[in-house]
Amino acid sequence: MADIFDRINNRLRGKVKRGIAGIWQDEHQLVAAAKKVRGEGFRKFEAISPFPLHGIDEAMGIPRSFIPYVTFTFGLMGCLFGLWFTWWTSAVDWPLVIGGKPFWSLPAFIPIIFELTILFSALSSVGTLLYVCGLPKVDPPVIDKDLTSHKFALFIPEDDVGFDADKIEKLFKECGAEEVKRSEF
Amino acid sequence: MTTEVKDPGKYEVSKGFRTTYWVFMFLGILTFIVALIKNPERGWVAFLVPFFFFTSIALGGLFFTAIQHVTKAGWSVNVRRFCEAQTSFLPFAFLAALLILFFGGNYLYEWFHPHEVARDHLLAHKAPYLNKTFFAIRLVLFFGVWWIFQKVIVGWSLAQDESGDESITQKLVGVSVGFVLFFALSYSFFSVDSLMSLEPHWFSTIFGVYCFAGLFQSTIATMILTIYFLKKKHLLSGFVNENHYHDLGKFLFAFTVFWAYIAFSQFMLIWYANLPEETFWYIPRVQGGWTAVSLSLLFFKFIVPFLALLPRWAKRTPTYLAAVSIWILVMQYVDIYWMAYPAFFREAPVFSFYELFIFLGFFGLFLFSISRFLSRNNLVPIKDPRIEESLHHHVVY
Numbered sequence: 001m002a003d004i005f006d007r008i009n010n011r012l013r014g015k016v017k018r019g020i021a022g023i024w025q026d027e028h029q030l031v032a033a034a035k036k037v038r039g040e041g042f043r044k045f046e047a048i049s050p051f052p053l054h055g056i057d058e059a060m061g062i063p064r065s066f067i068p069y070v071t072f073t074f075g076l077m078g079c080l081f082g083l084w085f086t087w088w089t090s091a092v093d094w095p096l097v098i099g100g101k102p103f104w105s106l107p108a109f110i111p112i113i114f115e116l117t118i119l120f121s122a123l124s125s126v127g128t129l130l131y132v133c134g135l136p137k138v139d140p141p142v143i144d145k146d147l148t149s150h151k152f153a154l155f156i157p158e159d160d161v162g163f164d165a166d167k168i169e170k171l172f173k174e175c176g177a178e179e180v181k182r183s184e185f
Numbered sequence: 186m187t188t189e190v191k192d193p194g195k196y197e198v199s200k201g202f203r204t205t206y207w208v209f210m211f212l213g214i215l216t217f218i219v220a221l222i223k224n225p226e227r228g229w230v231a232f233l234v235p236f237f238f239f240t241s242i243a244l245g246g247l248f249f250t251a252i253q254h255v256t257k258a259g260w261s262v263n264v265r266r267f268c269e270a271q272t273s274f275l276p277f278a279f280l281a282a283l284l285i286l287f288f289g290g291n292y293l294y295e296w297f298h299p300h301e302v303a304r305d306h307l308l309a310h311k312a313p314y315l316n317k318t319f320f321a322i323r324l325v326l327f328f329g330v331w332w333i334f335q336k337v338i339v340g341w342s343l344a345q346d347e348s349g350d351e352s353i354t355q356k357l358v359g360v361s362v363g364f365v366l367f368f369a370l371s372y373s374f375f376s377v378d379s380l381m382s383l384e385p386h387w388f389s390t391i392f393g394v395y396c397f398a399g400l401f402q403s404t405i406a407t408m409i410l411t412i413y414f415l416k417k418k419h420l421l422s423g424f425v426n427e428n429h430y431h432d433l434g435k436f437l438f439a440f441t442v443f444w445a446y447i448a449f450s451q452f453m454l455i456w457y458a459n460l461p462e463e464t465f466w467y468i469p470r471v472q473g474g475w476t477a478v479s480l481s482l483l484f485f486k487f488i489v490p491f492l493a494l495l496p497r498w499a500k501r502t503p504t505y506l507a508a509v510s511i512w513i514l515v516m517q518y519v520d521i522y523w524m525a526y527p528a529f530f531r532e533a534p535v536f537s538f539y540e541l542f543i544f545l546g547f548f549g550l551f552l553f554s555i556s557r558f559l560s561r562n563n564l565v566p567i568k569d570p571r572i573e574e575s576l577h578h579h580v581v582y
Contacts, residue, residue, distance in 0.1 A: 054579050064497070072495070099457070107453050 015134075019157035020165060021143045021183040022172030027053055030152040033175035034059040037154060040171060044160040046185060048143065048153040067132070071125045078120025082113035141184035155185045190572060193565040194420040198556045206549040206556070213546010220539050229289040230529055231539045234521050235547035236285065237379055238403070240278040241396070242551070245404030246271025247335055248368050254338070254354075254361035259574030260432060263424045263565050267411040268404065269339045273558040274551050279328040281547075285379075286321055296385045307386055315385055320378060327371045334364040342566055349568035372397060380521070383528040387466040391451045398444035403517040405437045406510035411555065413507040415564065424565050427501040428580045434500025437513065441494065445487035470523065474533025478523050486516040518544065 024030045027049065034047055038061050047056055056062075086109035090096065095103045130136070143153050154177075156168055165182075172180045220228025246268040253261045253268075290297045295308070296315045302308045308315070337360050345353045373393025381392050389395075409430065415421050455463045470479050493499060493509050500506060526534060566572065 052581065054581065057581070068497075099459070107449075107456050110449060110453065 016141055016184050017157040017159065018182070018184055019155055019160075019163075020168050020172075021153050021155045021181055021185065022168075022175070022177035023144050023147075023179040023181075024152045024154075024176065025150070025178055026176070027152050029176045030154065031055050031059045033154055033172070033177070036175055037156065037171065041162050042156055042160050045154055045156040048147050048155065048185075050148050050150065050152075053152075067125055067128050070128045071121045074124035075117045075121035078116040078118070079113055081120070082109070082116035085116075086112055143181075143183045143185060144179075155183065157185070190567050190576070191423055193424050193563060193567065194422075196415060196418065196420060196556075196559045196564055198560050202552070202556065206552040209545045209549025210553070211549075212542045213544075213549060216539060216542035217546065220543070224539075226292045226529060227535075227539060228543075229285070229292045230525055231543045232281070232289060233285065233293060233379065234518065234525050234540070235544040236278070236281045237376075237396075237521050237525075238518055238544075239274055239547050239551050240282070241400040242403050242407050243271050243274035243278055244331060244368070244372060245400040246407075247275070247331065247338065247364065248400070249404055249408070250338055250342075251334075251361035251364045251368070254357040255365060257358065257571070259571040260429070260578045262569045262572045262575035263421075263578075264408060264412060264429050264433065264575075265342070265566055265569075266559070266562065266564055267408045269342060270411065270555045270558040270562075271404065271407060272335045272339055273554045275328070275332055275335055277550050277554055279332065282324055282328060286324055290317070290320070294382055294385070296382065311385060315382055323374060323378060327375055330367060330371070334360070334367070338364060342569075343562055345568055346563050346566060347568075351570045354570055372400070380524050383525055384466055386462065389451055389455070389463070389466075391447060395444075395447050395451055398440060398447045399517050399520055402437065402440045402444055403514055405433055405440065406513045406517075409433050409437065409506055409510045410514075411559075413503055413510075415559075416503065420564060424576070426578075427503070428578045429575075430503055430506055431497075431500045431580045432578075434494060434506050437506075437510065438491070438494040438500070441487060441490045441513070445483075445491075448482070448487075469527045469531045475523075475527055478519065478534055482516070482520060482523060486513070486520060490516075 022033065024033065030047065030049070031053060034045075034056060037045055038059065043061075045060070047053070047060060049056070087104050090098075090109075091103035097103075098108075101108065143155065144151060147153055154172070156163065169180045217228060217232060220231060249268040250265060250272070252258075253265055285293065295301050296311070297317055302312055302316075313319075338357060341353050341357055341360075344350075373396075376393050376396035380396065381387065381389065412421070412425055412430070412433075416425065452467070455467060469475060490509055490513055493512075494506075498505075499509070522534075522536075522540075
């Protein structure tokens with residue numbers, strides 16, 4: 001039994017990367033540091049913050065998410081599915097006269113089509129988001145326990161281009177990091 | 186962190202612009218007089234549609250201003266002056282309403298005539314509400330109270346530009362709550378009185394909300410166009426950027442969906458219940474020449490703007506957004522036209538220079554009032570305590 005739990009647990013932990021983390025007290029310094037780290041050529045680094053930061057996407061050079069396209073595509077599919085499904089159930093497979101209306105009465109089916117559009121787009125967005133972010137993550141490594149309340153961190157993994165521990169430590173310190181440490185994320 | 190508030194620049198009405206609105210007004214009045222002589226019924230309904238169109242925009246400006254105060258919104262401070270400017274049309278709208286009350290009502294509203302009411306059991310039943318006296322009382326009361334609220338909400342905001350008194354911002358919250366409550370009821374009654382009662386046998390309890398959806402859409406579209414116009418004149422730099430456009434664009438998008446939702450709710454319940462006393466309103470609208478107009482609302486007031494405003498860049502590209510705004514305003518006119526005209530022209534839509542020029546007349550008057558307001562006041566509420574938030578407005582998504 002314990003073995004199964006261990007296996008699930010390991011599965012859910014996802015890939016943990018080793019690298020170097022810098023920790024800041026001030027979010028503006030973090031944004032500035034992120035810009036500088038990107039300027040140094042790093043691409044795979046992460047920023048960790050207890051709340052959304054204005055301008056961090058631009059500073060880290062994160063492109064726009066592709067999830068809206070997934071939402072739109074699935075919404076369209078939900079719409080078409082609803083259109084086909086209401087037609088098939090009420091006009092083909094089991095035609096019933098309801099309220100003297102034609103079998104296939106579009107106005108009556110619009111709410112169903114609408115709801116299916118929303119359902120498909122919402123579930124697909126959440127599903128894609130979870131998959132892309134590798135969630136849910138059980139028991140992820142903790143860089144610093146204060147990162148969920150009042151501290152901010154940048155994490156550069158060892159596999160990033162041009163990874164050099166001493167250089168990064170110096171860079172973080174220059175940017176005002178209060179602490180630099182080897183860590184996992 | 187405080188930023189020094191720069192001068193937003195002064196808007197001056199150019200000579201060409203002045204000429205344009207005077208010509209529009211002149212053409213409108215001339216056409217209206219011709220219409221009254223040749224075909225008064227047509228003249229008055231051609232008057233009613235732009236009257237409702239621009240009154241809604243003026244009132245929508247006040248409503249939008251009020252919800253900014255109620256929600257204590259910071260992002261909208263730099264664009265608030267433009268919805269306040271729209272309210273400057275209200276006194277003119279009141280004059281037009283009085284014209285309808287004293288001269289046009291006899292042509293427009295069946296229930297204005299006592300002998301019609303006496304002949305018709307249903308109209309007699311509705312007479313306690315639908316009668317000329319009560320109509321006049323409501324009209325004067327609504328416009329009067331709207332005008333008082335406009336004086337207070339916009340007036341205090343302008344006074345703050347001079348004094349910088351922060352307590353004004355606090356006091357405006359309560360006043361705005363009062364206006365929002367009054368507006369919800371009064372605008373509903375106003376739309377019932379002026380448009381729904383054109384066919385007094387018909388009733389729809391969602392009618393006020395339907396008109397409100399159009400009001401909000403056209404208000405936002407007008408604001409976007411005002412900002413676009415002023416930005417073209419190189420004003421407002423540093424005050425309004427694509428983030429403000431983005432949020433206004435989101436409102437425009439949201440209320441495009443809201444309009445479709447309400448329009449469909451009204452239609453589907455009547456279609457489903459299939460009661461003759463409700464369906465008779467829709468029947469001429471889905472027959473003959475009106476079919477195309479009804480379908481154009483579905484496609485051009487919902488589907489096209491929905492898809493056009495869906496991408497993020499669409500809301501952040503001023504020229505594109507302004508083009509969609511014009512499109513939406515045109516469809517808002519078609520919408521009101523579609524509500525009013527079939528009462529008089531049951532077979533097919535009519536549209537000629539009467540409709541066009543009387544609309545232009547109102548448009549000229551609207552341009553006159555809004556440009557006068559903007560040239561006399563600061564383009565941005567420069568001493569609003571929340572201006573900082575608007576100057577650094579940043580939309581992440």
